[in-house]
Amino acid sequence: EAQVTQNPRYLITVTGKKLTVTCSQNMNHEYMSWYRQDPGLGLRQIYYSMNVEVTDKGDVPEGYKVSRKEKRNFPLILESPSPNQTSLYFCASSYAGAYEQYFGPGTRLTVT
């Protein structure tokens, strides 16, 4: 089954404790991206990757890192999480950036 998977689905952590949210797709997509969704602010792009080893900042990259060492994986790294990073995070992938995008199930992160 073609899909985008994210892990973990739910995470509660404390300020400053490094964490990684994994994202994997099995559709051989070139493009992958991370968004965060907040009430009243909608979905905003954090980082994107057009291909392996090619990443770039989206609209709200501060406090996040990404890497794209393999085509199928695009992990989101929070080196020192803060409470303002409490949000619902989505990973997406597509054949190319302007093609139909497929979203993962989301990761609900709470930073206390």
Add this chain to the structure above:
Amino acid sequence: KQEVTQIPAALSVPEGENLVLNCSFTDSAIYNLQWFRQDPGKGLTSLLLIQSSQREQTSGRLNASLDKSSGRSTLYIAASQPGDSATYLCAGAFNDYKLSFGAGTTVTVRA
């Protein structure tokens, strides 16, 4: 800056009524527009994608139109059912690296 707007923010209709959801955008140089459904606390399910060269797309009870000159897209859901209750998001691709999302319309279909 490409902006995508969805009005109203919420909509309540009786079962069986047709739903009309609106999406407007500021940049007519749009690559494509995608409609998604989101259930509370869940992920985004792609419903329809309309390319800039198309006027409409249909899938079952869903029909989406795109008018680039007026900067509008409309999602029609025929004969609504309680199971159609969800938040509907539209998103425009104005470049090749991101989608610009509207804030969504939350639909309640009353049985």
